[in-house]
Amino acid sequence: MSPDKVLAETAYAKINLALHVRRRRADGYHDLETLFAFCTDGDKLTVEPADTLSLAIEGPFGEGLSVGEDNLVLRAAHALRKACGTAGGAAIRLDKRLPIASGIGGGSADAAAALRLLVRLWGVAMPQSSLHEIAAGLGADVPACLVSKSLRGEGVGDALDLLDDAPLRGMPVLLVNPRVPVPTGPVFKGWDGIDRGPLGGGDPLAAALAGRNDLEAPAIAMQPVIADTIAALAAMPGVMLARMSGSGATCFALFGTAEERNGARDAIENHFPQWWTLATLLR
Template sequence: MTGEAAAETGWAKINLALHVRRRRADGYHDIETIFAFADFGDGLSVRAADDVTLTIRGPFGEGLPADESNLVMRAARALAGAHGVRVGAALTLDKRLPVASGIGGGSADAAAALRLLNRYWEIDADDVALCAIAATLGADVPACVDSHTQRGDGVGEELRTLEGDDVRGKAVLLVNPGAPLATGPVFAAWDGIDRGALAFGPPLAAALAGRNDLQTSAVSLCPAIGTVLNVLAAQPGALLVRMSGSGATCFALFDTDADAEAAQSAIAAAHPGWWAAAGRLR
């Protein structure tokens, strides 16, 4: 039995800070990060079908695979397999976020698929069960299941709630210069220096005291990121300006929606080729 046609959002993920620490035996690096999520993102909808299928549309959908390699399809298959689901689902992804841009588009879409199909297939799994499946899909996917402010350790999958969420409701502006940037080369260009731990405590204070250790290497590979950061830092009211993830998307936090929207308008006029979206942190 399945529910009625429904929809979910793959909320844009933002790393308010990202500290890269020791290299692990498995080849990955331990990280310490503060995840936050904007109140906008990709759209995912579902309707009845005999099999699980995926259709992709939207401004950033061109050229994306809709086959079993897509994280949305992998999430759907994993959820169905874990709970013995034998019915289908026709999924449609409206790709509104830039691809390979450091804001977790694929991970957020996979998490949205888990939440959506959990309801649609009437599985009623809790977040712990969904996160267990999410962890098999990618390091950022568990954080995207809840899509609220959290601290991530390990490779990002060890999650904990931070006391005193002082960023929820903050106005945010995301800006991408239109240059996709793969994570592998950014890590390869990182200088490998462990610059110390990310502080605990309220997320805004911890983020302001922190850094993104991949920012310098990303700028070396894509100088336009440096330009975006400088432009954001010059906007009136900007509280925190940083690159998210491995880039190339950058963000600025503001106290007021008016400041974020004014910055978006100014940047759109001066740099019409850039992608920019304003909203609030969830």
């Protein structure tokens, strides 16, 4: 195919600036209050026209990932194709640059980017509410990743409101993952069931600073190195906030300047060369 037929999207890395777990529901899910923010970097997806739907995966974290129908990217493609009644195909390529199952969007961001790409490729005219419904059927974080802007999420995280992101946009952020697996399900099951109060409103940065991540404790119980990661970030000069994202194990730190962020990255990489790092910005 000619280069002008290839479309590209970034599956932006997601972080939870705060994540309050309010209660465990009868259906097994949890009512949450969270502040989503998105980074300028992430996985990369491309699509080009094809007779059938296919997926190829490459990149530093692509090894061993399924390219079969169970992959969330292909599930998103099939769901969109069914909803809009098209028989179109697509050759999808995923460059997996973010650690998998790490609390920063991962497969949810990839599925959301695939939806955005295929809407363009297939010329789909579909209301945003319908796309949101498709995204919600794929996973709790997919609707937020579809928007990929600063959001307040409630319910299971899919009841969304846009935030005034002026205090956050362009803020330097460092992501650090100690390369340990933390399955989401067991982390939620490990939550102690105590409601520690609501997430504040108003200025999102102030709300984040006053907030918490209620999943840190059960994640640290499973992988104590997460506490070491947060402590290492919190000790860096210029850090404004250091916290775990989602259900872990990726942690993040917000900084006032790119120089402070880069200095923290260099220090982390020097002291903990086995950890994964990404110096980026909030978008």
